[in-house]
Amino acid sequence: MKEKIRIGCGAGFSGDRLEPAIILAERGELDYLVLECLAERTIALAQKRKLQDSNKGYDILLERRIHSLLPGLKKNKVRLITNMGAANPLAAANKIVEIAKELNLEISVAAVTGDDVFDMIDSQQKAIETNEALSLSGKLISANAYLGADAIIPALETNADIIITGRVADPSLFLAPMIHEFSWPLNEYNLLAKGTVIGHLLECAGQITGGYFADPGKKDVPGMSELGHPFADVFANGSALISKVEGTGGLINLQTAKEQLLYEVLNPYEYYTPDVIADFTTVQLKETAKDIVAVDSGSGKQRPATYKVSVGYHAFYLGEGEISYSGSNAMGRAELAASIIKERLKHSFPDLQIDYIGSNPLHQTSFKNANEPYEIRVRIAAKANSAEKAAIIGEEVEALYTNGPAGGGGVRKYVNEVIGIVSTLIRKEKIQPSITLFHS
């Protein structure tokens, strides 16, 4: 049994940069590289791609990421764990094998399935958020259960170089190799909680290395253009040292670690995953050297008997239009533009969202900082039940060129289909995760 393993996190969301993961694979001296690429909505979008083409439905950057990573992973014997399988882990595994053949590399890939529960959920089941039947939210597109570390462990027990999953709770991607390497029993909840804390600290990649932290003059971060992603040296007792590859940009200190520890936490006493309910209030963080934070403690109790299921549904089409006003009385002309649109659309779109970009749209107010901006961009947005109807918003904004206030410029218009997400629960015994092996 190993006493220490090193796990890196090379991506914290589907659109993350490719280069930091390559640096981790080539120079990170890792045992495992994790790429976390699946946000709530990503899998519903992937499900739609799978419906159009049964060989698709995995992460759209999969080919590029695997192509650039495989040589380094293979050379340094680093195992990759990633949820880039999205709605179709089997097709993703096939694609990875194809890429390995092109590169003349011999690899084996394990695909983890079982998270897709679309055929198992009852549309009359209640959504947690609305307390109403799922079917009332809209046309259902996808339903994926958040699997835990125990779904990944059988894949780690094979000789697979790459483990590709669909929906798995983010920290479980990191906890699985710890359980596997240190033979942690699945009822040692304090250890599982410690591993979960480490996973939570790593899962957003650059968010712990200064990639969502810099505020010039206040919180300076060096070398941001070549920001490195993190790794953790995890010990068999569940403590860890979080750091990054020497020579990369960014920073890891108590401040970045604290921000990440509390990120998206709804109750620090009870952080739910499929593996454990972890108590984050007992976590100890310590800066032990430049760019090294030690994490210890953390305690846990028995995991829930249910999996959380993320259900995607067709919500609406979003129509948007934007136009800018600049110079004297920019705000007055912007407000006039908005009031004209409001009047023109009051029957077909009673609920228009109007933002004055540059004034206060993000915070809904500018507190005590109000002063007249030199330049204002008006944004009009509304929901519609068809793409054609949504397009009217942008058309009306564009028409302000010759039917609106003086000096409007830079119109942009957009129509996007919006997928909504609600959650429900499913009993664990209803799901049997399984693995399928592929070889190049």
Place this chain on the structure above:
Amino acid sequence: MKIKLYDIAHSRAGDKGNTLTLSLIPHKEEDFPLLCQQITVGLVKQHLREIVKGGIVRYELPNISSLLFVCHDALSGGVTTSLRMDTHGKSLSYALLEMEIEYNRKSVPHIGLVET
């Protein structure tokens, strides 16, 4: 003297559905008791009244000298279906830091404030 929270603390926003989470972390751990004492749920609720429509729960984490505010009904229906530009509410950490706090120390060299 009154100063902005921005002068002595930092924050990161997170989202889960229609719930917004805001951490509040002092740059100097010695300022943690002051934050606990002054940044109450009631004042945060008042400060963020245009944003947070539901209840707010405050958690104290003395181990890491940090506060966490969990704000319900705060993201205009939720990340996936909101019409706002910043659907996640990611920028709202800086809304919290606009709050003012009574700072009683005569000089606060680490934030460059010296009372004359």
